[in-house]
Amino acid sequence: MRTAPLTRSSTGQRRRIWSYWRFYLALSPFYVLFAVFGLYPMLSTIVLAFQRWDGLSARRFTGLDNFAFLVKDPTFWQSLENTVVLFLMSTVPTLVLALLLAVMLQSAVRFTNVYRIAYFIPNVTSLVAMAIFFSSIFSTNFGLVNAALRSLGIPQQDWLGQPWGIKIAISTMIVWQWVGYNTLIYLAGLQAIPKDQYEAAKVDGAGAVRTFFSITLPQLRPVVLFTVVMSTIGGLQTFTEPQVMVGNSGGTGQSGMTVVLFFYRAAFLDNDYGYAAAIALSIFALVLLFTAINWRIFRGRSEDR
Amino acid sequence: MTRYRLRGLALHAALVLALLVFMFPFAWTIIMASNTTADIYRFPPKFTFGGHFGDNVRHVLENVAFFPSMANTATVAISTTLLVLFFDSLAAFTFAKFRFPGRNALFVILLATMLLPAQLAAVPQFQTMAILGWVGSLKALIIPGAANAFGIFWMRQYFQNSIHDELIEAATLDGCGFFGTYWHVALPSARPALAFLGIFTFVGSWNDYMWPLIVLTNPDHVTLQVALSTLNRSHGVDYSMVMTGALMAMIPLVIVFAIFARQFIKGATEGAVRG
Numbered sequence: 001m002r003t004a005p006l007t008r009s010s011t012g013q014r015r016r017i018w019s020y021w022r023f024y025l026a027l028s029p030f031y032v033l034f035a036v037f038g039l040y041p042m043l044s045t046i047v048l049a050f051q052r053w054d055g056l057s058a059r060r061f062t063g064l065d066n067f068a069f070l071v072k073d074p075t076f077w078q079s080l081e082n083t084v085v086l087f088l089m090s091t092v093p094t095l096v097l098a099l100l101l102a103v104m105l106q107s108a109v110r111f112t113n114v115y116r117i118a119y120f121i122p123n124v125t126s127l128v129a130m131a132i133f134f135s136s137i138f139s140t141n142f143g144l145v146n147a148a149l150r151s152l153g154i155p156q157q158d159w160l161g162q163p164w165g166i167k168i169a170i171s172t173m174i175v176w177q178w179v180g181y182n183t184l185i186y187l188a189g190l191q192a193i194p195k196d197q198y199e200a201a202k203v204d205g206a207g208a209v210r211t212f213f214s215i216t217l218p219q220l221r222p223v224v225l226f227t228v229v230m231s232t233i234g235g236l237q238t239f240t241e242p243q244v245m246v247g248n249s250g251g252t253g254q255s256g257m258t259v260v261l262f263f264y265r266a267a268f269l270d271n272d273y274g275y276a277a278a279i280a281l282s283i284f285a286l287v288l289l290f291t292a293i294n295w296r297i298f299r300g301r302s303e304d305r
Numbered sequence: 306m307t308r309y310r311l312r313g314l315a316l317h318a319a320l321v322l323a324l325l326v327f328m329f330p331f332a333w334t335i336i337m338a339s340n341t342t343a344d345i346y347r348f349p350p351k352f353t354f355g356g357h358f359g360d361n362v363r364h365v366l367e368n369v370a371f372f373p374s375m376a377n378t379a380t381v382a383i384s385t386t387l388l389v390l391f392f393d394s395l396a397a398f399t400f401a402k403f404r405f406p407g408r409n410a411l412f413v414i415l416l417a418t419m420l421l422p423a424q425l426a427a428v429p430q431f432q433t434m435a436i437l438g439w440v441g442s443l444k445a446l447i448i449p450g451a452a453n454a455f456g457i458f459w460m461r462q463y464f465q466n467s468i469h470d471e472l473i474e475a476a477t478l479d480g481c482g483f484f485g486t487y488w489h490v491a492l493p494s495a496r497p498a499l500a501f502l503g504i505f506t507f508v509g510s511w512n513d514y515m516w517p518l519i520v521l522t523n524p525d526h527v528t529l530q531v532a533l534s535t536l537n538r539s540h541g542v543d544y545s546m547v548m549t550g551a552l553m554a555m556i557p558l559v560i561v562f563a564i565f566a567r568q569f570i571k572g573a574t575e576g577a578v579r580g
Contacts (some may be wrong), residue, residue: 020405022483027399027411029392030452034418037449042421048428055432101323104316111317117566118324120573121331124508124562128530129551132537133330136337136544144333151349180327181573188574203322229403237422240514244534260424260515267428268519280424287422 041060048277055202066278076279078254079262080286086167086258087235090174095227097179102186103212118185119180127177131244134173160246163255170241170256178234182227189223190216225298232290236283239264259283331555338549345544361549368540370525371553374532379518379557381446381513381528382510389506390499393450397460398491401474403483418454427519434520445520446528456502463498464491501572504565511558529554 053059070076075190105115122130137144137157146156159165193216201211217224242256249264250257263283267276337345340355365371400412430449431440439445468491476486491497510556524535536550562569 017406023399023405024405026395026483026487030396030415030454031384031411033449033452034454037430037433038418038426040419041426041433044429044432045425102319104320108316108320111320113567115324116570117563118327120566120570121559121562124512124558126512126530126533126551126554126558128512128533128537129334129555130330130512132533132547132551133334136548137333137566139544142348142350142544144350147348147350158490176327176330179323181546182573184570233422237424243535247538263424263427263514264519268431273428276428280422280427284422284425287420291420 045129045277045280046076046084049281050272051277055272055273057236059274062274068280069109069275070282075254075257075262076259076282079250079259080256082167082250082255083236083238083258083260083286086171086174086238089167090171091228091231091235091262093171094231095177095182095224098182098227099173099186101179101183101250102190103216104184105187106190110232116184121180122177123181125177127240128244130173130177131241134169134176134241135245138165138172161252163251163253166242166251166255167245170238170245173227173241173245174235182231185223185227187222189220193219221298225294228294228298229291232294233287236287236290259286319553331559332551334548337545338552340545342543342545343506357367357545358549361546362553364543364546364575365536365550365553368546369532369536369550371529371550374529375554375557377443377527378511378529381443382507385450385501385510386506388447388451389453390503393456393502394460394492394495394499395487396452396457398464398487400457401461401464402470415454415457419458423516427516431519432482439520441521441523444567445511446513446517453506456506459502460495460498463495467498468494485538497568498572500565500568504561504569505572507561508558514553 048059048063050063051059052062053067101119106114108115136142138146140146140158140161142154143159145159146268149156157165159169197215197219198211201215206214237260238258239260242250242258242261243264245251246256248261248269250261259279263276263279266272266279336352336354338361340351341357341360342358344351344355356469400408434440434445439448472494474484476490481489512530513528513529514534517531517536521527521531527535533550533554537547540547567568
């Protein structure tokens with residue numbers, strides 16, 4: 001007895017699409033949900049960006065008004081600058097520290113599992129709870145940071161009351177939350193580098209530093225690209241940290257106002273939906289732009305070799 | 306020999322230091338949560354555990370609907386996780402093992418959706434929820450997230466590598482249909498992948514903040530993260546209580562993670578290196 005495999009048509013002829021219904025049914029949940037809660041809203045966002053709407057009265061087409069207003073809105077530019085500065089202030093230390101820790105962790109033989117689990121825990125901890133914790137650490141009156149400064153004889157700072165203090169507090173939290181995750185990603189990347197390359201370097205008499213720059217780092221490049229792309233997508237969408245630490249206003253000098261917080265305010269506090277849609281589109285453009293820059297930098301290097 | 310010993314010691318000293326930095330917020334949160342606010346405001350600060358944890362917990366429960374909010378969060382996280390595991394694995398199995406018209410196009414669409422930031426849909430999505438009458442309801446959190454592209458992509462890779470075609474043909478010979486093969490052959494063999502996707506989804510859902518903040522408009526019916534944020538905003542001066550709330554909100558997740566840590570870390574790091 002011969003049974004037709006599920007993957008091929010039994011008659012050898014093109015079967016009617018209907019005979020594949022089981023497969024389409026199996027795939028349908030994702031595509032139906034995406035159509036209703038993803039694609040349709042995204043297309044509406046594009047239309048909405050050219051309209052004025054407060055959610056109650058009728059929608060009105062206003063052409064490019066929202067965008068014209070956006071480029072003249074100082075808060076928008078401020079939020080763009082804040083987002084990029086926060087992204088750099090958090091991502092650069094995160095990735096450098098993670099790489100350092102990963103190299104050290106690779107040469108450690110004992111307790112590696114304890115380290116790995118402990119390093120990862122910050123990444124699965126509630127953002128809101130941790131934002132509350134970090135705002136207490138940087139608090140003027142009883143924060144640990146100021147207590148440390150005072151005991152060293154340095155005047156205490158009003159961390160969450162001044163623009164740079166806010167940025168330092170927020171990026172400290174992001175670094176704390178993401179170093180461990182990236183360490184483990186790098187560690188997995190390091191362990192995938194073939195051992196014989198290191199042997200060869202040893203035979204050639206290369207020292208630890210040279211080996212790191214001529215073998216480890218180039219081999220790790222795809223993994224580094226992955227971490228940079230992930231950090232970019234996450235970093236440009238920072239919302240919870242500033243919203244919980246300095247509130248919807250963005251804090252003193254709106255220093256904690258990120259683009260996503262700006263979007264949230266326009267949409268759900270001011271009910272200025274058309275304007276919010278224009279902001280959402282510019283966030284999307286920003287993510288695409290930065291992803292393209294990342295690719296350019298890393299691709300360009302690999303073609304030089 | 307001693308030089309190697311010394312290097313090993315320095316190495317572990319640095320690694321332990323990093324470990325202490327990562328663990329410090331938890332320890333300090335427990336210290337703050339077990340003392341009074343007056344103790345926290347002192348200089349130099351009190352570095353020891355106090356005996357006021359019980360009082361602080363009581364204050365939290367008096368000021369915010371903590372356990373109802375936690376029940377809401379648990380409902381959302383558990384339902385989302387179960388739905389995601391079912392829908393994602395079924396779709397992934399189909400993509401991994403069968404051919405049908407439009408398969409490649411559908412898969413490309415799936416990958417493309419992963420690039421779209423959530424804000425792009427947020428405003429009209431709120432209107433959709435209003436039309437459906439779901440504003441303020443937990444359905445608004447569960448249903449849109451019941452299947453996702455990342456999970457399908459991730460499970461598909463697993464099915465491709467771990468299930469041989471002969472196994473499926475054998476199941477077919479035994480009279481298993483498509484759904485039977487999925488249920489009796491594919492699912493049981495995908496346990497490690499399901500474990501990772503399950504914890505990943507659970508953690509993400511448990512910690513989600515922006516969408517619940519937007520769509521749960523009734524302040525008495527919110528998730529844990531939103532309740533915690535409200536507690537912080539309205540009772541910010543009573544720090545020992547707020548930190549107790551934060552601690553209570555973190556504990557369940559840390560326990561879940563501790564149980565599944567190894568599988569989770571393996572899954573979370575594998576994809577990056579392979580891709």
